[in-house]
Every structure is written in C-alpha cells, then in structure tokens.
Amino acid sequence: MADVVIIGAGAVGCAAAYELAKYKLSVVVVDKESDVCEGTTKANSAIVHAGFDAEPGTLKARLNVRGSEMMEELSNKLDFAYKRNEAMVLCFDKDISGLEALKEKADKNGVKGVSIISGDEARALEPNLTDEVQAALLAKTSAIVCPFEMTLAFAENAYTNGAEFKLSCAVTGIDKDSGGYIVHTSKGDIKARCVINAAGVYADRIHAMVSGTPLKITPRKGEYMLMDKTAGGYVSRTIFQLPTKMGKGILVTPTVHGNLLAGPTAENIDDKENTSTTKQGLADVKAKGSLSVKNIPFNKVITSFTGLRAVGDRGDFIIEECSDAPLFFDAAGIESPGLTSAPAIGEYLRELIEKRIPLEKKEKIAETRKGITHFAALSEEEQDKLIKETPAYGKIVCRCETVTEGEILDAISRPLGATTLDGVKRRTRAGMGRCQAGFCSPTSMALIAKKLGIRIEDVRKNGVYESEVR
Ligand SMILES: Cc1cc2nc3c(=O)[nH]c(=O)nc-3n(C[C@H](O)[C@H](O)[C@H](O)COP(=O)(O)OP(=O)(O)OC[C@H]3O[C@@H](n4cnc5c(N)ncnc54)[C@H](O)[C@@H]3O)c2cc1C
Incomplete structure (x- = not known):
C-alpha cells in the first residue's frame, strides 16, 4: 500500500511529491499523460507573482507570498531558471485609486518593495511604455521562472528521494477501503492510505469520485502570443495593466529565456481540453x-498557445481534507498564482497530512538536483572542455536555441527522462526557437528512438507510444 498517492504531475502535484519524499513515506504520483508538466503548468505567463493581487486573508494570498519568498532559494538548490525582473501595474487614468487599492493589498499581504510611481518615472524605467500611462505600481519582488524546469526539478528530486511516478496512468475511479482508498487506474489498482487530488481542471471529477460535497472547476481560457528572442529586450519588467474599459488587462513580459510574451485573454469555457x-x-x-x-513587434511572433486556468467555485484555492473522505486532500481551484504558490502548497499539504499522520524525516535525502547543462550558457573554455569530455556536446541539433546532442541525450537518459519530442523540448529548449522544431525534429526523433530502443515511427510529439517504453 502507498502512504500517499498524488493524482496529477503538474506544478502542484510535483511540489507536493518534492516535499513528501523527504519523509519516511511511500509516495506515488500518477498522471494520465506520458510526461510531467503536460497540463496547465506548461502554458501560462510564468510569473512569480509578488503577492499584491490576492485578496488579503485568503489562502491564495498567504501561499502566494510564501511561494514567492521560497522561489529564489529553490531555483538555486534545484537548478532551474529564475530571474527577479520586477513588475509594473499600469494605470491609464488620472484617478489612481486602483493602484492605491493594490498597494494597500500588498501591505496587508506583507509584500515588500511595492511603491507607486508616476507615468514619467515608469517610462524612464521602461522606455517603450505608451504615453497613455499615467502612473504605475512598481513591485520589486516580482520574478519570472521556467515552469517546465521548475516542475521537472521538483519531480526529479522527488524521484531521487524515492517517490514513484506512474505516467500514462489515468485515474478512472476511487473506492473507499478499510485502510484508505483503492485508486483505480488505466494501469491497475493502487491502494493508498492518503490521496492528494492535484488534477488541475479535472480536480472536480476526481473529487466527485469520493465525496458528495460540491466542487466545480470551470476552465478559463488564456491565449498568448510568444515573440522571438530578438524582441525579448523590448521590456525588461513584467508589465501588467489595471482593468480598463476594454476589460481585464493583459500583460507583456520578457520570459526567463529571453523571449517576449503577450497575453492572456480570459474566457470561461466548458471543454476541459479546449486549448485552441x-x-x-x-x-x-x-x-x-x-x-x-x-x-510591440508582433511581426516577430513565433507561436501562439492557450492555457486553461482551473477556476474553483469558492474564490480561493481549495486545499483541505474532504469532510466526508478522511485522508483525501483536495488541491483544487489552483488558478493563478498557482505556479508561484506551488512550493508553498506542497509545504501546506505536508502540514495538513502531518496533523493526521505522524511524519518522520528520512535520515538522508538529496537536498539538491543538477539540471541539464545548457551548452549555450557556458563560456567558450567551458564549452571546449565539455566537448573534449563528451563529443556529443560538439554537435548542434537545434540551431535556433543552440542545443546540442549531448543535452538531448541527457534529457532522455536522466531520471524521469523525456520520451517524446515535447519532452525533449521542455527539458532542453530544442524546438522552442524561431523555426519551432522544423529543423531539429528529425534528429531529436532519431536520438529518442535510438536511446529508447524503439522504432522511429513510434516516436510521438507527445502522448503514449504504441509500444510500452517505460
Ligand atoms: C493563462 C494562465 C496564466 C497563468 N499565469 C500564471 C502566472 O504567471 N503565475 C502563476 O503563479 N500562475 C499562473 N497560472 C496558474 C498556474 O499555471 C497553475 O495554477 C498551475 O500550473 C496549476 O498546476 P496544477 O499542478 O494544479 O495543474 P496542472 O498543471 O493542470 O496539473 C494537473 C495534472 O493532473 C493530471 N490529471 C488530470 N486528470 C487526471 C486523471 N484522471 N488521472 C491522472 N492524472 C490526471 C493532468 O494530466 C495534469 O498533468 C496561470 C494559468 C493560466 C491558465
């Protein structure tokens, strides 16, 4: 029997696994997809929100601020890309009461480094802002992160510390059992003492498998345009807007890898799979x-994409033990700032479990994790040395992002390694560039096929192979 089954290998499920794997517990993470980070976690703004937006007193506010405080140290320990680039919220009206209200929320939430500046001061910091900007809230602790690397880092560290990952494994039902739960999956039953429901937009369906209490998750679509790295320096801070007559604002931000991102829209939909x-x-x-x-250089758009927010029906994150299902914990309604909050949610879930089951820390755990060496980020001397040690680093596979064969082989062979083109892309950035994988796909496919011992026809962009490879 597993002590804890975590349903969902997104930022929240993987952060919970990262936290719980430090304890003497058997932890199993299951996901219906063939890789971690295939849900909402792969398509969002990637902002580490400072915490000025969440309603004071909510779980969202508390976990946002805590997550934001944890992120820099975690990025160093677990080796994922993170940059404190600051943020501005723009006001286009002479009346700046909207900004003042945000500043008050920031103070109540305990967010440091927040101030209101004039339009001219804002333009002095960001010369490409429009003349319509009247004033701005400046948030010094806002940051950007790579959501794929962050989630993979949690997952890999959890795996190294003993958590088991069952991928391509859909939960189809859950029965209560004398010792806890029987989680029925497409790959057989798993007995579990505790269950964490971190199933994103599907968290309501998983909840309804064990509980009669109401919970509804509405998918809210957010569409984006991503611009080439040549546009990445157009703004250096994340630029938010106060809502205007045109509705809820959208943001313009550099990404942590140097692209420029604009979006997201906000539209409630019914279809949990509609990412068009x-x-x-x-x-x-x-x-x-x-x-x-x-x-904005929209002529440099290299791709567009959509993410689905998992909007709960209580106006706050729903992270609790179900009242009618003992030791079944929901982590539901984790809309923005869920990415920022993920490490704090992992910690909070551990605290909730600890109140019910005594937990003991493992004597020895891997505290750190080393990510993939990114060849392009090395100095010339470091590159030469690496190529001498491992010649595969001398072969460039993705020209747009300068990704080498060595990095792709590492991505496939490391713990919870890539088995698909998207898996390689998210781990190495091969295919993320201007040509959007037009050039590197055949080589990446050949490397995946060779390394996994499968036919090239069986290599998928994402999803499950015809032949079982894990
Ligand atoms: C447009 C947009 C912008 C955002 N911007 C930000 C931002 O800038 N900063 C920020 O902090 N947050 C942001 N967020 C929020 C953030 O992306 C999410 O809160 C976070 O990714 C949620 O992670 P999760 O693990 O809960 O869900 P997911 O990543 O969706 O993971 C859920 C997992 O559950 C799996 N699953 C579902 N059903 C089953 C089943 N039956 N069996 C097995 N597995 C199952 C899915 O396959 C999926 O992998 C944004 C979200 C959106 C959509």
Whole structure:
C-alpha cells in the first residue's frame, strides 16, 4: 500500500511529491499523460507573482507570498531558471485609486518593495511604455521562472528521494477501503492510505469520485502570443495593466529565456481540453497589449498557445481534507498564482497530512538536483572542455536555441527522462526557437528512438507510444 498517492504531475502535484519524499513515506504520483508538466503548468505567463493581487486573508494570498519568498532559494538548490525582473501595474487614468487599492493589498499581504510611481518615472524605467500611462505600481519582488524546469526539478528530486511516478496512468475511479482508498487506474489498482487530488481542471471529477460535497472547476481560457528572442529586450519588467474599459488587462513580459510574451485573454469555457487559439483572442491580445507598450513587434511572433486556468467555485484555492473522505486532500481551484504558490502548497499539504499522520524525516535525502547543462550558457573554455569530455556536446541539433546532442541525450537518459519530442523540448529548449522544431525534429526523433530502443515511427510529439517504453 502507498502512504500517499498524488493524482496529477503538474506544478502542484510535483511540489507536493518534492516535499513528501523527504519523509519516511511511500509516495506515488500518477498522471494520465506520458510526461510531467503536460497540463496547465506548461502554458501560462510564468510569473512569480509578488503577492499584491490576492485578496488579503485568503489562502491564495498567504501561499502566494510564501511561494514567492521560497522561489529564489529553490531555483538555486534545484537548478532551474529564475530571474527577479520586477513588475509594473499600469494605470491609464488620472484617478489612481486602483493602484492605491493594490498597494494597500500588498501591505496587508506583507509584500515588500511595492511603491507607486508616476507615468514619467515608469517610462524612464521602461522606455517603450505608451504615453497613455499615467502612473504605475512598481513591485520589486516580482520574478519570472521556467515552469517546465521548475516542475521537472521538483519531480526529479522527488524521484531521487524515492517517490514513484506512474505516467500514462489515468485515474478512472476511487473506492473507499478499510485502510484508505483503492485508486483505480488505466494501469491497475493502487491502494493508498492518503490521496492528494492535484488534477488541475479535472480536480472536480476526481473529487466527485469520493465525496458528495460540491466542487466545480470551470476552465478559463488564456491565449498568448510568444515573440522571438530578438524582441525579448523590448521590456525588461513584467508589465501588467489595471482593468480598463476594454476589460481585464493583459500583460507583456520578457520570459526567463529571453523571449517576449503577450497575453492572456480570459474566457470561461466548458471543454476541459479546449486549448485552441482563436482569431478574436489573439486580436484581443494585440489590442490590449498595445495600450501598455508601443509598437510591440508582433511581426516577430513565433507561436501562439492557450492555457486553461482551473477556476474553483469558492474564490480561493481549495486545499483541505474532504469532510466526508478522511485522508483525501483536495488541491483544487489552483488558478493563478498557482505556479508561484506551488512550493508553498506542497509545504501546506505536508502540514495538513502531518496533523493526521505522524511524519518522520528520512535520515538522508538529496537536498539538491543538477539540471541539464545548457551548452549555450557556458563560456567558450567551458564549452571546449565539455566537448573534449563528451563529443556529443560538439554537435548542434537545434540551431535556433543552440542545443546540442549531448543535452538531448541527457534529457532522455536522466531520471524521469523525456520520451517524446515535447519532452525533449521542455527539458532542453530544442524546438522552442524561431523555426519551432522544423529543423531539429528529425534528429531529436532519431536520438529518442535510438536511446529508447524503439522504432522511429513510434516516436510521438507527445502522448503514449504504441509500444510500452517505460
Ligand atoms: C493563462 C494562465 C496564466 C497563468 N499565469 C500564471 C502566472 O504567471 N503565475 C502563476 O503563479 N500562475 C499562473 N497560472 C496558474 C498556474 O499555471 C497553475 O495554477 C498551475 O500550473 C496549476 O498546476 P496544477 O499542478 O494544479 O495543474 P496542472 O498543471 O493542470 O496539473 C494537473 C495534472 O493532473 C493530471 N490529471 C488530470 N486528470 C487526471 C486523471 N484522471 N488521472 C491522472 N492524472 C490526471 C493532468 O494530466 C495534469 O498533468 C496561470 C494559468 C493560466 C491558465
């Protein structure tokens, strides 16, 4: 029997696994997809929110601020990309009461480094802001992160510390049992003492498998446009907007890897799988983005994508033990700032479990994790040395992002390694660049096939192989 089964290998499930794997517990993470980070965690703004937006007194506010405080140290320990780039919230009106309300929330939430500046001061910091900007809230602790690397880092460290990952493994039902739960999956039953429901937009369906209490998750679509790295320096801070007559604002931000991102829209939908982009949505991104930043180089868009927020029905994160299902814990309604809050949610879930089951720390755990060596980030001397040691680092596979064969082989062979093109892309950035994998896909596919001992026809962009490879 597993002590804890975590349903969902997104940022929240993996952060919970990272936290719980430090204890003498058998932890099993299951996900219906063939890789970690296949849900909402792979498609969002990637902002480590400072915490000025969440309603004071909510779980969201508390975990946002705690997550933001934890993130820099975690990025060093677990080796994922993170940059404190600051943020601004722009006001286009002479009346700045909206900004003052945000500042008050920031103070109540305990967010440090927040101030209100004039439009001219904002333009002095960010010369591409429009002349319409009247004032701005400046948040010094806001940051950007790589959501894939962060989630993979939690997962790999949890795996190294003993957590088991069952991927391509969909939970189809859950029965209560004398000792806890029987989790029925597409790969057989798992007995569990405790269950954590971190199933993102599907958390309501998982909840309903054990509980009669109401919980509804509404998917809220957010569409984006991602621009080439040549546009990455157009703004250096994350630029938010106060809501305007045109509706809820959209942001313009550099990404941690140096691209420029504009979005997201906000539209409630019914379909939990609808990640399409639309002409109207992208037009909205353009129109609203242009209110903040002049002449955004939309001619440098290299891709567009959609993420689905898991909007709960209580206006706050729902992280609790179900009243009618002992030791079944929901981590539901984890919309933004869920990425920021993920490490704090992991910690909070551990505290909830600890109140019910005595937990004992393992004597020895891996505290750190080393990520993939990114060849392009090395100095020339370091590159030469690496190529001498491992010649595969001398072969460039992805020209747009300068990703080498050595990095791709590492991505496939490391713990919880990539088995698909998207898996390689998220771990190494091969295929993330301007040509969007047009050039590197055949080589990446050949490397995956060779390393996994499968036919090249069986290599998938994402999803499950015809032949079982794990
Ligand atoms: C448009 C947008 C912008 C955002 N911007 C930010 C931001 O800038 N900063 C921030 O902090 N947050 C942001 N967020 C929020 C953040 O992305 C999410 O809160 C976070 O990724 C949620 O992680 P999760 O692990 O709960 O869900 P997911 O990543 O969706 O993981 C859930 C997992 O459960 C699995 N699953 C579902 N059903 C089953 C089943 N039956 N069996 C097995 N597995 C199952 C899925 O496959 C999935 O992998 C944004 C979200 C969106 C959509």
